[in-house]
Amino acid sequence: MKYSTKFMRMLCARLCRLTPYALLLLAPYANAAWTLVQADAPATVIHESGRYQTDAGQRFALDDIVETPANGGVQIQDDAGNIAALGHDTRVLLMRDAHIALLSGWLKVLHACAGNMANCTAPVIETARTTFTPSDDTALVIAATTANYQSTDAHDIDAVFSESGTVSVLAISSSRGKAAPVTLDMHRFATHPVSSDTIAVTLRPDAAFVAAMPVTFRDALRVLPMPARLRNDPPNNLRPVVYDDISDWLGSGLAARRSPSTRFTARFRARLSDPAFHRAIVQHIHDLPDWRPLVFPPPQHAVIRSTAIQTRYANPTDPVLP
Numbered sequence: 001m002k003y004s005t006k007f008m009r010m011l012c013a014r015l016c017r018l019t020p021y022a023l024l025l026l027a028p029y030a031n032a033a034w035t036l037v038q039a040d041a042p043a044t045v046i047h048e049s050g051r052y053q054t055d056a057g058q059r060f061a062l063d064d065i066v067e068t069p070a071n072g073g074v075q076i077q078d079d080a081g082n083i084a085a086l087g088h089d090t091r092v093l094l095m096r097d098a099h100i101a102l103l104s105g106w107l108k109v110l111h112a113c114a115g116n117m118a119n120c121t122a123p124v125i126e127t128a129r130t131t132f133t134p135s136d137d138t139a140l141v142i143a144a145t146t147a148n149y150q151s152t153d154a155h156d157i158d159a160v161f162s163e164s165g166t167v168s169v170l171a172i173s174s175s176r177g178k179a180a181p182v183t184l185d186m187h188r189f190a191t192h193p194v195s196s197d198t199i200a201v202t203l204r205p206d207a208a209f210v211a212a213m214p215v216t217f218r219d220a221l222r223v224l225p226m227p228a229r230l231r232n233d234p235p236n237n238l239r240p241v242v243y244d245d246i247s248d249w250l251g252s253g254l255a256a257r258r259s260p261s262t263r264f265t266a267r268f269r270a271r272l273s274d275p276a277f278h279r280a281i282v283q284h285i286h287d288l289p290d291w292r293p294l295v296f297p298p299p300q301h302a303v304i305r306s307t308a309i310q311t312r313y314a315n316p317t318d319p320v321l322p
Helices: 005-030 207-212 243-250 264-273 275-283 289-295 300-312
Strands: 034-039 043-047 050-054 065-067 074-078 082-086 091-094 099-111 124-126 130-134 138-144 157-164 167-171 182-184 189-193 200-202
Touching (some): 130 138, 264 275, 264 289
Parallel strands (some): 099 124
Antiparallel strands (some): 034 074, 082 099, 130 167
């Protein structure tokens, strides 16, 4: 059966109009929102390029950065059955599909939903050096670049304890070569120092890890009731970030720093219009090479000449001009 061109155009137009609604229906399953359900003290949130403080009842947006103070932690839950407790002085980036970028601090995670349930997405926690992926019904405790827990050679270290279930631990090689993940069984402990691409597994956590771990992490994670009042939007105390708010994120080794969907230069480049922020970026440009094209753009005539040269040699049969 053949259809007229007019009919096909009409069908395409109607399908295009329906596409946004279909995406809205699928969006919750691609990105189950996290909610702050309990807080010992107000948490700091970096939303887009603004910063605010909040407490229980706040629902976070995609790519929000959540930071806890030195005097308390928080518990967050998503719509897919995942629970995460953030210890004191902990900084995370909440990304799509339950991915969490852990810059530093203590994180306890429970993947509680079964794999055959709808909207069941296992969280993936990634530091600058290590990726942790729990299986179903798995609880794990992660320490990353924390001030109160260091390895014996005094270098920064990632450490994980499998409280229940199993977790896949993958070293992000400094050479960017392919590495095989290590499966950590229940009650096993693993460390990954910054100075090595090797993950060391032991039968139990070391004494320093247990002593430094937040006391509340000794209790099993459980789903808490949602606060009576939920807030989807940032409160009125949102203010633009300053350089010191995000300096550690900008200079980190996290993959999210340069990934297309979370690239920090794209997210925060509008802040370059602030003289103080611009000045701070210039002062630290040696540690921020990805910001150099933004603060020191090439001269316009150089761009035009480069384009002309590329055009001149695009066709090898064109004559070469002196």
